[in-house]
Amino acid sequence: MTIAPTSDRQPQDTLTGSQWRAALPWLIAFALLLALPFVFRSSSAITVMNQMAITVIFALSYNMLLGQGGMLSFGHAVYMGLGGFFAVHVMNTLLVPLPLLPLFGGLFGLIFAIIVGAFSTRRAGTVFAMISLGVGELVAASSIIIVSFFGGEAGVKGDRTEAPAFLGINFASQTQVYYLIAAWMFLSALAMYLFTRTPAGRMANAVRDNEERAEFLGYSQRTVRFMSFCAAGFFAGIAGALIAINFEILTEENLNLTSSGVILLVTFLGGVGFFIGPIVGAVAFTLLQSVLSLQTDLWQLYVGLLFLLAVMFFPGGLTGVLAMHGPAWRHGKLGLLTVPYLKLTAVVVTGILAAACFLEILFHVRHASVGENTMRLFKLTIDTHAVWPWLATGGVALICLALANRLAPDVKAAWDAANLPAKGSARR
Amino acid sequence: MSIPAVELTGVHKSFGKAKIICGVDLSVAPGERHAIIGPNGAGKSTLFNLITGRFAPTQGTIRLHGEEIQGRPPYEINRRGLSRSFQITNIFPQLSVFENVRCALLWPMGLRYSFWHLVSGQSELNARADDILERINLAGRRNVPAGLLAYAEQRALEIGITIAGGAEVIMLDEPTAGMSHSETDAIVALIRQVTEGKTLIMVEHDMGVVFNLADRISVLVYGQIVASDTPEAVRANAKVQEAYLGAALEAAE
Ligand SMILES: Nc1ncnc2c1ncn2[C@@H]1O[C@H](COP(=O)(O)OP(=O)(O)O)[C@@H](O)[C@H]1O
Numbered sequence A: 001m002t003i004a005p006t007s008d009r010q011p012q013d014t015l016t017g018s019q020w021r022a023a024l025p026w027l028i029a030f031a032l033l034l035a036l037p038f039v040f041r042s043s044s045a046i047t048v049m050n051q052m053a054i055t056v057i058f059a060l061s062y063n064m065l066l067g068q069g070g071m072l073s074f075g076h077a078v079y080m081g082l083g084g085f086f087a088v089h090v091m092n093t094l095l096v097p098l099p100l101l102p103l104f105g106g107l108f109g110l111i112f113a114i115i116v117g118a119f120s121t122r123r124a125g126t127v128f129a130m131i132s133l134g135v136g137e138l139v140a141a142s143s144i145i146i147v148s149f150f151g152g153e154a155g156v157k158g159d160r161t162e163a164p165a166f167l168g169i170n171f172a173s174q175t176q177v178y179y180l181i182a183a184w185m186f187l188s189a190l191a192m193y194l195f196t197r198t199p200a201g202r203m204a205n206a207v208r209d210n211e212e213r214a215e216f217l218g219y220s221q222r223t224v225r226f227m228s229f230c231a232a233g234f235f236a237g238i239a240g241a242l243i244a245i246n247f248e249i250l251t252e253e254n255l256n257l258t259s260s261g262v263i264l265l266v267t268f269l270g271g272v273g274f275f276i277g278p279i280v281g282a283v284a285f286t287l288l289q290s291v292l293s294l295q296t297d298l299w300q301l302y303v304g305l306l307f308l309l310a311v312m313f314f315p316g317g318l319t320g321v322l323a324m325h326g327p328a329w330r331h332g333k334l335g336l337l338t339v340p341y342l343k344l345t346a347v348v349v350t351g352i353l354a355a356a357c358f359l360e361i362l363f364h365v366r367h368a369s370v371g372e373n374t375m376r377l378f379k380l381t382i383d384t385h386a387v388w389p390w391l392a393t394g395g396v397a398l399i400c401l402a403l404a405n406r407l408a409p410d411v412k413a414a415w416d417a418a419n420l421p422a423k424g425s426a427r428r
Numbered sequence B: 001m002s003i004p005a006v007e008l009t010g011v012h013k014s015f016g017k018a019k020i021i022c023g024v025d026l027s028v029a030p031g032e033r034h035a036i037i038g039p040n041g042a043g044k045s046t047l048f049n050l051i052t053g054r055f056a057p058t059q060g061t062i063r064l065h066g067e068e069i070q071g072r073p074p075y076e077i078n079r080r081g082l083s084r085s086f087q088i089t090n091i092f093p094q095l096s097v098f099e100n101v102r103c104a105l106l107w108p109m110g111l112r113y114s115f116w117h118l119v120s121g122q123s124e125l126n127a128r129a130d131d132i133l134e135r136i137n138l139a140g141r142r143n144v145p146a147g148l149l150a151y152a153e154q155r156a157l158e159i160g161i162t163i164a165g166g167a168e169v170i171m172l173d174e175p176t177a178g179m180s181h182s183e184t185d186a187i188v189a190l191i192r193q194v195t196e197g198k199t200l201i202m203v204e205h206d207m208g209v210v211f212n213l214a215d216r217i218s219v220l221v222y223g224q225i226v227a228s229d230t231p232e233a234v235r236a237n238a239k240v241q242e243a244y245l246g247a248a249l250e251a252a253e
């Protein structure tokens, strides 16, 4: 048979060697989590980090469905929200020490996932997506109706400091809350990673790739999906309980379709093809959100545009883009790309800023009160009713677009050159 | 006589109004190598799909080791010791070649839906998967996503996945289709080796392969079995000559 030479077979690692290599990222992450509050001390920074960590768990749990299991859900926030509401109620009983609370949130998410998964995981694809949407809508609607559990529009409040003290800690300080959330994030991420390395997790990938073939290897596609679905519900519930701890309030916003949509966006932006994709997505998105939302009312528009660009040009998300450069890096040819990339980046960033300014001016004209003709943009005061700001921002944006088009062939050529000796190296 | 490994009685299958399988009776003894031949569109793949649970028969019974299996889902039939390959390659394209084979070993090795075992810790599992890769000559492509393999490599992987679990009954749908002579020889040698002491049912167009490998041959024409006998008897059968084999044999010579 004409089959590639056996010489490029990867040597089997020694057990301890490969175990070390597998453990290293986790050790680094552990150290990083310990150190972060010493680097970013401000209370607003810790707020952002807490938010980030919760989003990381939620996004990873979402990717158990989307990336690992091939299930597109439009209603995953339901499991986070329900876990969170339940956790608030448990917190308000004042019986459970705070560090154990996420377990309750997780169990509640799991139970609801078992109920829904029992009928929604029969098929992937459109049917699954539609059921997730329906359940999402249903739960969001009931949250307004079942006031005793969901607290109506006001939501359900709690006070974490009243929970029984744990080793003398009462979680009044934000840093204590940070470490609690970070610990749960670390454990959850580790557990979700290990799940992917079990028979159930491996078969989740197999069913995603080819559900029919999996059935001819002894596995019911439905059961395989059901297990991933339940696990995802459990970890989403943990994220919900951490919301309860961090914000001390849960509202309909934590389980509605918007939240479900956002986590799809976050996960996709980070990249569904790799385990760390959702982590990258959650970190990037939370940063973007907290920075942009302070600067502009239009931040959701920008995030939406970013999502569109990702879907159209980088379906592998941020991690996909990074991974694309693996072969060039292994060949030591990444240097070839530096100059073309710098040029392109300069043009694209300028173009985006110009386009954003154009949008901001437009927004200002439409929404500012009558007679208020000036706005501040990047420390400049601009008369939005004059012609030149429109011409300048629009013109620069268009010129940058044209320039980017001109630069594209150069980048393509550099890319091809950097990937030239790519034979037989298409490894994962 | 012992209980047949696979036994079909009065099996019919219609898709809407089209009657594709019209009353098939077939018995394959344990340890037998049985070939099913017939013109394109005769219903050979459909027959495979009925036996392996992809479709339920419209009528009739199908027994595996004496137990009725018609209408059961594929995974249950597979767990009872029947494994099949597909005429159109059916693999896990994003998983590595190694992962493809390992997935085929998980259930037979008793790991089932476990979420408390790590696959990396299962040394026998991994050793067996690597062993299969050696045997299908794909060890050098171990970590390549299966979707990137060349056609012939994918065919080899398809067979590797099918035989990996060591099923008692192995069904191969046109295993050598589209392969060169040397590739065919290698695959036939492999099939002979791995089906030693097992029951093999295969659909095959290459008459050289059929007469080389099969203990018995069934000829399927328009959804009916017109002959089911030893290779010599089938070769001499006038009905077969007329319906199909004459032309096919001439082509093979
Ligand atoms: N799922 C299906 N639905 C409708 N018709 C089918 C289906 N599968 C097969 N057929 C028809 O059954 C006939 C036999 O097909 P097949 O079993 O693939 O033949 P063979 O494998 O002998 O070449 C063909 O005419 C095909 O169109």
Ligand SMILES: [Mg+2]
Residues within 6 Å of the ligand: B044, B045, B046, B087
């Ligand atoms: Mg066929």
